[in-house]
Amino acid sequence: MADRQDVIVIGAGAAGLAAAAALGRSGHTVLLLDARDRIGGRIWTRLEPGLTAPMELGAEFIHGDSPETPEMLAQVGAAAVDASGEHWSLIHGRLQRRADSLLGQVRAAFESADVLSKPDASLESFLTGGAARGLSEEAKALARSFASGFDAADPRLVSLHSIAEEWRSGGMLDSSQSRPSRGYHTALQALSAALDRTRVHVRLGTLVTALHWSRGSVEAEARWLGRPCRMRARSAIVTVPVGVLQAPADAPGAIRFMPALDSKQPALERLICGSVLKVMLRFRRPFWEERDGGRYADAAFFHASGSLFPTLWTALPVRAPLLTAWVGGPAAARLCESSEEKIVREAMDCIGTVFPGADVHAEMQSAHLHNWSRDPLACGAYSYVAVGGGHARETLAAPLDGTLFFAGEATDTTGEAATVTGALRSGARAAMEASRHLARGP
Numbered sequence: 001m002a003d004r005q006d007v008i009v010i011g012a013g014a015a016g017l018a019a020a021a022a023l024g025r026s027g028h029t030v031l032l033l034d035a036r037d038r039i040g041g042r043i044w045t046r047l048e049p050g051l052t053a054p055m056e057l058g059a060e061f062i063h064g065d066s067p068e069t070p071e072m073l074a075q076v077g078a079a080a081v082d083a084s085g086e087h088w089s090l091i092h093g094r095l096q097r098r099a100d101s102l103l104g105q106v107r108a109a110f111e112s113a114d115v116l117s118k119p120d121a122s123l124e125s126f127l128t129g130g131a132a133r134g135l136s137e138e139a140k141a142l143a144r145s146f147a148s149g150f151d152a153a154d155p156r157l158v159s160l161h162s163i164a165e166e167w168r169s170g171g172m173l174d175s176s177q178s179r180p181s182r183g184y185h186t187a188l189q190a191l192s193a194a195l196d197r198t199r200v201h202v203r204l205g206t207l208v209t210a211l212h213w214s215r216g217s218v219e220a221e222a223r224w225l226g227r228p229c230r231m232r233a234r235s236a237i238v239t240v241p242v243g244v245l246q247a248p249a250d251a252p253g254a255i256r257f258m259p260a261l262d263s264k265q266p267a268l269e270r271l272i273c274g275s276v277l278k279v280m281l282r283f284r285r286p287f288w289e290e291r292d293g294g295r296y297a298d299a300a301f302f303h304a305s306g307s308l309f310p311t312l313w314t315a316l317p318v319r320a321p322l323l324t325a326w327v328g329g330p331a332a333a334r335l336c337e338s339s340e341e342k343i344v345r346e347a348m349d350c351i352g353t354v355f356p357g358a359d360v361h362a363e364m365q366s367a368h369l370h371n372w373s374r375d376p377l378a379c380g381a382y383s384y385v386a387v388g389g390g391h392a393r394e395t396l397a398a399p400l401d402g403t404l405f406f407a408g409e410a411t412d413t414t415g416e417a418a419t420v421t422g423a424l425r426s427g428a429r430a431a432m433e434a435s436r437h438l439a440r441g442p
């Protein structure tokens with residue numbers, strides 16, 4: 001391995017892997033570093049013996065119709081399977097099929113108030129203001145729970161503009177939702193196979209603590225297996241999560257940039273890494289399929305608004321004794337402070353509420369979760385835009401001095417931020433920018 005690479009890529013999640021693969025293809029030498037002992041970052045699949053469905057501790061769904069992930073899966077002979085199915089909601093203590101779309105009402109209120117042409121505000125201030133007077137309390141509750149559950153956002157902080165754009169008709173919420181049939185780790189296999197190992201060197205267990213940079217030159221200070229080390233390159237692509245960039249200098253995953261990233265401060269102040277808790281519960285059998293005469297045999301989602309975990313889902317179309325309990329936003333942020341034991345207990349209580357009379361504790365076999373908000377290499381689940389942060393993602397993504405480039409889900413500007421697709425796109429974009437600068441020379 002040469003003493004000085006063309007590019008150091010920090011972070012071997014979807015963005016870093018996509019960037020390294022593209023750079024290798026363009027003939028550049030790359031050192032891909034990650035502090036973890038595995039690739040994938042916020043993609044982390046757990047395969048359990050005897051369980052037909054994968055357990056996804058991080059990303060699980062392919063949102064929208066973007067081709068990136070299905071194309072990657074096809075390269076390793078895997079497929080994306082449709083994950084949409086029946087939705088059942090707990091209403092007055094009884095599970096009922098959801099019929100009308102309250103989301104349509106919220107969209108109509110955004111449109112009639114013409115929110116995008118007005119100064120930005122928080123979603124909450126819109127919902128409590130005069131422009132939402134015509135909205136039913138039920139529709140307002142749905143808007144709050146959607147912002148929390150889907151966007152991992154606090155309705156009091158999230159930008160109304162960002163929400164109105166994301167929820168617009170024909171956008172992400174109207175498109176299909178699928179899953180990699182054999183788990184997201186198959187996507188990692190495809191990404192890993194795409195690396196040209198003659199040019200791209202992957203070094204795991206390497207915690208980058210500082211990055212010294214000047215035009216045409218970077219030096220990373222890191223700890224590898226607990227020992228200090230230094231690595232040099234002509235440029236760097238930084239793909240660490242936005243929460244890591246925001247962390248105080250003495251936080252365990254933080255990177256000291258020298259000189260500091262002053263031009264990124266306005267963006268870092270307007271992007272928030274939201275919280276999510278996802279608890280996967282394996283049961284002895286899919287007991288819900290037999291309840292009430294088999295009415296829920298084809299249920300994909302159960303909604304229990306007002307409950308601490310308002311959304312549960314099954315592994316359909318795969319039939320498996322697995323339920324995932326999900327909460328996002330401020331409630332998740334609070335619960336993230338609790339012990340794993342308490343988190344699992346809360347999730348079990350919610351399942352007990354949705355299926356009254358079922359002896360869920362006797363049925364349970366194991367529970368799994370990862371607390372991303374307390375993980376110093378993630379500092380949260382995924383990013384959202386705070387009020388007034390309309391340009392924050394562009395600002396964060398902008399290269400510095402033809403030497404530092406930025407990728408990661410939070411830097412996506414194609415409407416796919418906070419997702420694996422957004423991370424992949426941002427990695428490809430940053431690789432193209434870096435490649436262009438390297439071709440020009442110092």
Ligand SMILES: Cc1cc2nc3c(=O)[nH]c(=O)nc-3n(C[C@H](O)[C@H](O)[C@H](O)COP(=O)(O)OP(=O)(O)OC[C@H]3O[C@@H](n4cnc5c(N)ncnc54)[C@H](O)[C@@H]3O)c2cc1C
Nearest residue numbers: 011013014015035041042059060061208408409419420423
């Ligand atoms: C619970 C959960 C559920 C989700 N569900 C979905 C979903 O269903 N669909 C979807 O599309 N998206 C989902 N997401 C979001 C998706 O996982 C992310 O958008 C995507 O994986 C981010 O990729 P990335 O490369 O930008 O960041 P990451 O995957 O976080 O990669 C960044 C890497 O940087 C490394 N790193 C950090 N600090 C340092 C350091 N100092 N030195 C060296 N390395 C460092 C980290 O270890 C990490 O591997 C979910 C996320 C979570 C947490």
